[in-house]
Amino acid sequence: MTTPAPARTAPGPGPGHDLVLRGERVLLPGGLAPAEVAVAGGVIAQVAALGAGLPGRRTIDLAPDEVLLPGLVDSHVHVNEPGRTHWEGFASATRAAAAGGVTTIVDMPLNSVPPTTxxxxxEVKQERARAAAFVDVGFWGGAVPGSTARLRALHEAGVFGFKCFLIDSGVPEFGHLEPEELERDLRELAALDALMIVHAEDPRVVAGAPHPHGPRYADFLASRPAGAEAAAIATVIEAARRTGARAHILHLSDAGALPLIAAARAEGVRLTVETCPHYLTLAAEQIPDGATAFKCCPPIRDEGNRDRLWQGLAEGTIDIVVTDHSPSTADLKALDxxxxxxxxxxxxxxQLGLAAVWSEARRRGVPLDDVVRWMSAGPAALLGLERKGAIAVGRHADLAVFAPEAEFVVDPTRLHHKNPITPYAGRRLNGVVRSTLLRGRAITDVPHGTLLRRGEA
Structure with a gap:
């Protein structure tokens, strides 16, 4: 896959909007429809039925096999710059995002050095991102032991919320919270109506499981049991219930926790949930021994669990799908x-999230509308980005030209990720992003992303 280039562009009929896009399949809030979309000043100025003849100085006519989508919003991305920029970086991450139809990312507070605590x-992260971002970029703050007094200042500086771990994060500079620290920070965030996003695995349950070692995936899976997620989610629910704070469960892999989550939400606990493409498209039974590109925490579980995650999405218990893009170098993946x-x-x-999820959704008969709602409108709503996530008047003209029936085979060396390591290597996927526009401008070789602050975008 390459950097998206503009679709077929022709001079417009004269004075009018900056750009008009026309297609038989445009994904509007009400569903797919033949439509024309006019852009002025980076914003969607008008949406009309196809054939309306909206005037534009430039026009893009979609091919019959293409669909115009709102740009995706990925609220879970580890960019790792500064400090571990050899793992990833703002330039490489945002180029990859654009190539995958993602027009907004929010960067996690780790694994950069220093973390965003x-x-x-x-401010260091913002400075690094400002000149390098090919898409819009926002930032999460971090909640670590001893950081309670710093949360308000970060909130006022525009972070979209705060990430914490309830288990060892894997990097020493980002410590995990004990349950009493979680509740203390939630009380602080409740006063700000700020969001806490939680890596929910219980360290006591994990400590009682077999230690992972060797090449057998089954041994690794046993080391991160589903009960660790359920126990930690119960801790988050109880703390959110007592404090009234908003909490969000990151990268849910254990479908067994869904009834617990549904019950808490039914009683009014302010809880939202995400899952990730790898949990929806991959399964433990398919992972070869020694294939460490598949390792993530919490782990990819079995096929029956995967089916129940899809059911959780269909029922609305899981709100959004985001990548948890967490890259590293080949040596750290122990590929040898x-x-x-x-x-x-x-x-x-x-770069692959949309194609991966759409490929599995298509196999299951799930419509593209649902996939885009989970990966665009849903994350935008979680973040409070009222001008993202839909093709509608007044929204940013963040758009992706997508060919849902087209196929490609994943070649890691052709991805824009800094390190060519992915569990999707060699996998045949449906859905090719042919062009991506940010605020009405094609994303090519010159970065023009904007840094986002909570409440201002």
Missing amino acids: DVAAL TGDFGEAWGGVASL
């Missing part, structure tokens, strides 16, 4: 030994 660290105990846990999929 104070305003000074946030295939030792799951030693390998870094993380899946790189930022």
Whole structure:
């Protein structure tokens, strides 16, 4: 896959909008429809039925096999810059995002050095991203032991919320919260109406499981049991119930926790949930021993669990699908030994998320409308990005030209991720992003992304 280039562009009929896009299949809030979309000043100025003849200085006519989508919003991306920029970086990550139809990302507070646990660290990240971003970029703050007094300042500086771990994060500079620290921070965030996003695995349950070692995926899976997720989610629910704070469960892999989540939400606990493409498209039964590109925490579970995650999406218990793009270098993935105990846990999929989820959705008879709602409108709503996530008047003209029936085989060396490691290598996927526009401008070789602040975008 390459950097998206503009679709067929022709001079417009004269004075009018900056750009008009026309297609037989445009994904509007009400569903797919033949439509024309006019853009002025980077914003969608008008949407009309196809044939209306909206005037534009430039026009893009979609091919019969193409669909115009709202740009995706990925609220879970580890960019790793500064400090671990050899793992990824703002330039490579945002180029990959654009190639996958993603027009907005929100960067996690780790695994950069320093982590985004104070305003000074946030400002360093913003400076690095400002000139390098091919898509719009926002930032999460971090909640770590001893950081309660710094949360308000980060909130006022515009982070979209705060990430915490309830288990060892894997990097020493980002410590995990004990349950009493989680509740203390939630009380602080409740006063701000700020969001806490939680890596929910219980360290006591994991400590009682077999230690991961060697190349057998089954051994690694046993080391991160489903009960660890359920126990940690119960902790989050109880703390959110007592404090009234908003909490969000990151990368849900255990479908067994869905009834617990549904019950909490039914009683009014302010809880939202995400899952990821790898949990929806891959399964433990398919993972070869030694294939450490598949290692992530929590782990990819069995096929029956995967089916129940899809059911959770259909029922609305799971709100959104985001990548948790967590790349690393080849040596950290222990590709030479295939030792799951030693390998870094993380899946790189930022460029592939839409195609992966759509391929599985298509197989299951799930419509494209649902996939885009989970990957665009849903994350935009979670973040409060009222001008993202839909093709509608007044929204940013963040758009992707997508060929849903087209196929490609994943070649890691052709991805824009800095390190060519992905569990999707060699996999045949449906759905090719042919062009991506950010605020009405084609994303090519010149970055023009904007840095986002909570409440201002």
